[in-house]
Amino acid sequence: MPLADRHGRPLRSLRVSVTDRCNLRCGYCMPEEEYTWLPRRDLLTFEEVTRVVEAFVDCGVERLRLTGGEPLMRGDLDVLVGMLARVPGVRDFALTTNALLLARHAAALRRAGLQRVTVSLDTLRPERFRELARSDRLDDALAGLEAARAAGFRGTKIDTVVMRGVNDDELDDLLEHGRRVGAEVRFIEYMDVGGATRWSPEAVVPRAEILARLAATHGAVRPAERQDPAAPADRFVLPDGLEFGIISSTTEPFCGSCDRSRVTADGMWYLCLYAQVGTDLRRLVRSAAPREELAAAIRRVWTGRDDRGAEERLREVARKPLAEAPHLRENPHLEMHTRGG
Secondary structure, rough: OOOOOOOOOOOOOEEOOOOOOOOOOOOOOOOOOOOOOOOOOOOOOOHHHHHHHHHHOOOOOOOOEEEEEOOHHOOOOHHHHHHHHHHOOOEEEEEEEEEOOHHHHHHHHHHOOOOEEEEEEOOOOOOHHHHHHOOOOOOHHHHHHHHHHHHOOOOOEEEEEOOOOOOOOOHHHHHHHHHHHEEEEEEEEOOOOOOOOOOOOHHHHHHHHHHHHHHHHHHEEEEEEOOOOOHHHHOEEEOOOOEEEEOOOOOOHHHHHHEEEEEEOOOOOEOOOOOOOEEHHHHHOOOOOHHHHHHHHOOOOOOOOOOOOHHHHHOOOOOOOOOHHHHHOOOOOHHHHHHHO
16 A cells, blocks of 8 residues: 555655756746855755655655756756666656756766656747746757657656736647647646745636637647546647646645655755645755665655645635745745755
């Protein structure tokens, strides 16, 4: 039997951040001018990351995703990928990236054993990319997507955070681009987590509206026959057969089936994106605790898990961003670029 929390949710998916640094400054994640960074001495070494992952696998984890910040800013990431690819029990091994550096590293990551990539891409328009991400490197991101296909990656996803008045007029363009590069687009509702200090309910484009817009231009949209109950996205099909997903964490949370948690680059374990407090795994790792002791600590925390963070946020009457900028500077672990998406 898989390890289950108090709501019967299994521990199956783990997201491991390898750095809190990022080479973009997207407005929904890092809109501020200054940030507090994790001390480099606190970042887990590749060997320590591998020890943590092995302990989680002992507890039932079988899906592993590397995140950031931007994970490709961590030097020699293909070396870590090779180490983790050899951990028995990991059957799905993926990476989330903004793809700016992916063209340079895609082939090496594939050779090292990475199975899939998800590319965060919120616009196809250079001037909009510059405004949203404070970068002129849209061409690098698009080249990264092409490089992923050339390297032999399959099952590639494009994740797009949809924001009203910002990029919600690009739904069709993004779907068509995904079709061209062989990647499935997943539209993500704008979430009030981490560094989303400018979040407001009015900026959210809910799943129902996304589906209505696509139906108006394409015809009836139907649910896909193939659904992964453990995945955060509900999948749909356009009349011409193109499949896409929607992650509706803000308006239609899926807390009841959530099987994922996150470890930051410095070894803090968070059970929910909305969690205010985490578990310090670095302390155990650096005290030379045996693998069995680390796994036992993971079991104790997970079996006591009782959070339903997105559902609790949904019930708030006057919903505001989870944290304001001063709070984030005092506790950088609340940042999305620190704990990983």
